Amino acid sequence: MQIYLPIAEVSVNAFLLLGLGGMVGVLSGMFGVGGGFLMTPLLFFIGIPPAIAVATEANQIVASSFSGVLAHFRRRTVDFKMGTVLLIGGLFGAGIGVVVFNYLKSMGQVDLLVRLCYVVFLGIIGSLMFMESLRAIQRSRSNVKVSFKRKQRNWIHALPFKMRFRTSGLYISVIPPLLIGLAVGVLAAIMGVGGGFVMVPAMIYILGMPTKVVVGTSLFQIIFVTAFTTLLHATTNYTVDMVLAVLLLVGGVIGAQIGAQIGARLKAEQLRILLALLVLMVCGKLGLDLLMEPAELYSIASGAGH
């Protein structure tokens, strides 16, 4: 069934979109990732203009994060104070991101920026995940227990403006979480991702937060940052396509619930390698597009004044 997207002004197959949403949803439920970093490039591949893909995906992430954070509310694994500090940074970051995005859009370089960001980030995340899961498999084979030590004191503790975060059991400066939030906000606005894949490692390794509150807190921040990003894109670029978002999120929320059930029953390491390979494949495809001479050197953008 073909459906006409009112903002993107293209006609696409509704089941393809539902399927994509569902597939990415299953993956995100299985691995506990947001899925934005997979969905946005997939939307490029099926011919949705990048500016619309990024803005609409931000809207969809609001839905999947909201669904996820409810579970964490019930388990009380959200550090609201830390979340709020990250959020303040995130809102500024999203603002900066949208300004950069709109400036590059007027220069005709926004596609390049979005694609480059994806190649760099997917490349890094994919390789890290791949190596990490290989090591995990080797560990489980050799049965050697490795204990991770959280650094108790580092340069983070030398910074001023300290604040107590009771839920996380931390007494640290607000500067690092503000900066992390800022970086994630910029990524959300430019790449149409939640940024969990950057924020979660940063919260564990840089801030030293306990693992059990990390996911809930990052989801809490992501909801507000992506909601803000959606509003900014909707009011400055008119690039949020509601029909596209609804189709993706219907598939996405159902897929995520199924994925969570599957993920609970399967071996994590092997699955993680598959996800890593998938991420590297998407990265490779995007990278090749930049390196190979395109079949058509010219492209059309709508004129000034929209």
Add this chain to the structure above:
Amino acid sequence: MRLVWILWIFYVALPVQAEDVVLGLSKDRVAITATFDGSEILVFGAVKRETAIPETPLQVIVTIAGPYKPIVVRRKDKRFGIWVNTENTKIEAAPSFYAVATSAPWDEVITPKQDAKHQVSVARAIKARQTAPADAEQERFTEAVIRIRSDENLYQLLENEVTVDQQTLFRTSIEMPSNLTEGHYDTRILLTRNGVVISTLNTEIDVRKVGLERFLFSLSREQPLVYGLLSLAIAIFAGWGASGLFSALRRS
């Protein structure tokens, strides 16, 4: 009596009056609904004349042109090993859609001079709306626009697609793709003999988003904040609903 003769000669001598188009359209309104998947428009008509049919064959050209809009065309070049947009140029007005159907091969239906005068081919239509004189570079960009939009089926040259019966009845059907934009689609019928235009008729086809498509599009442009908030509300409701539904399913 002499006066009547003079009037009659006058009447015959005026070529525009000699043969006229009477037109029918299968529809003068295309509605873009949520399930819009392209549309086919049937253009048919007859030639009205009060004199004998001339010796040279009659040719018919039908054009449908979407709204003209300014566009920016960019060209990629290799920089630092990757392909980056570098050069760009502005085209003041290019039609979003342009179909030309003819009753014979292009060269036979109209001469280049007449094409320039009546702006029948898409290249002429774009060039005529360009205020600055085009240099070779500009030409390449214009050609690229025609090439890209032809690939997307937005610009069509349909030679031999108009059937003409006994130099009087003509008909053609034009396929409009699913990626149409809204606006007035200027429709022209040109009659030619020996490559010279002898009669033209203009009409309009209205392409409009309707229903939900219309509502969402207008809302996103006129009340972007409300539209954004509505998108968020739907997203939050869907997220909350799905999580509630599935936890209910698990408990049962």
